[in-house]
Amino acid sequence: MIMIIALLAGLVFGAGLILSGMVNPAIVLAFLDVAGNWDSSLLWVMGGAVTIGSIAFALAKRRKVSFLGVPMQMPTTTKIDKRLLLGSFLFGIGWGIAGICPGPALVLAGSGETEIFVFLAAMLLGMGIFEIAEKKHR
Amino acid sequence: MNISLESMPWHAAAGGAVIGLAVAVLLLFNGRIAGISGIVGGLFRMQKGDISWRIAFIAGLILSIAAWKFFWILPEIRIESSYGMLALAGLLVGYGTRLGSGCTSGHGVCGMSRRSPRSIAATIVFMGMGFVTVYLIRHVWSI
Secondary structure, three states, rough: OOOHHHHHHHHHHHHHHHHHHOOOOHHHHHHHOOOOOOHHHHHHHHHHHHHHHHHHHHHHOOOOOOOOEEOOOOOOOOOHHHHHHHHHHHHHHHHHHOEEEEEHHHHHHHHHHHHHHHHHHHHHHHHHHHHHHHHHOO | OOHHHHHHHHHHHHHHHHHHHHHOOOOOOOOOOOHHHHHHHHHHOOOOOHHHHHHHHHHHHHHHHHHHHHOOOOOOOOOOOHHHHHHHHHHHHHHHHHHHHOHHHHHHHHHHHHHHHHHHHHHHHHHHHHHHHHHHHHOOOOO
16 A cells, blocks of 8 residues: 555656646746746745645644554754755755756656756766765764 | 746646645655655665655656646656756756755755745755856856
């Protein structure tokens, strides 16, 4: 059941990204281009997602286990540290360069375009470099 | 490109709500946060019993275009960046989201939904850098 829910959630998440237009890097870049022909779409997407998300997290707060009886896994870190800020800083630059973040990147893999595989391969490499650096650190 | 998708915020807000629904489903049934970079990044840890649900979720994302096309017409999507720029962007997105523990979904959607100060700070930083980067590329360097 956990697998079916995960697959379904991925499908619905992807459908939301397609419907919202967020799989199109041009629309994301148009939102980030405040000095150009600005497109407010991303703001509406966030508004819609956070509205429903807030209800879900309010419900989740009151539970120790999920509807399927598995423990709720909430983030425990609360500190705003250098790693959070530097990581988000680097992510923002990458996001601004191509207008693609991890969710749309995976959805676009389903389009079979060569461009997205270049991005995805580099993204996985970046994640791999992070893991190797972490292991050395530990 | 489908003009109505671009100019009508209705699609954007509805699409956002659908994303919120997916977040709700994964959270309330599986007890998991729908942060894409975290779900993908967790695969590198190779923890037993923690792999297959991640693959199922990622498979859902990858299959969503095919599923969409089964019912509706897919709006035209074009990636205009060069291979070099895409590679650079991918590296920064991959490394940055892992170091910063989240991306647009984990911090932007989930974190803001639970009013996490950490996620709000992360979202301000990456969105701010997105604005700065696009400004520099398009209006200063004109690449």
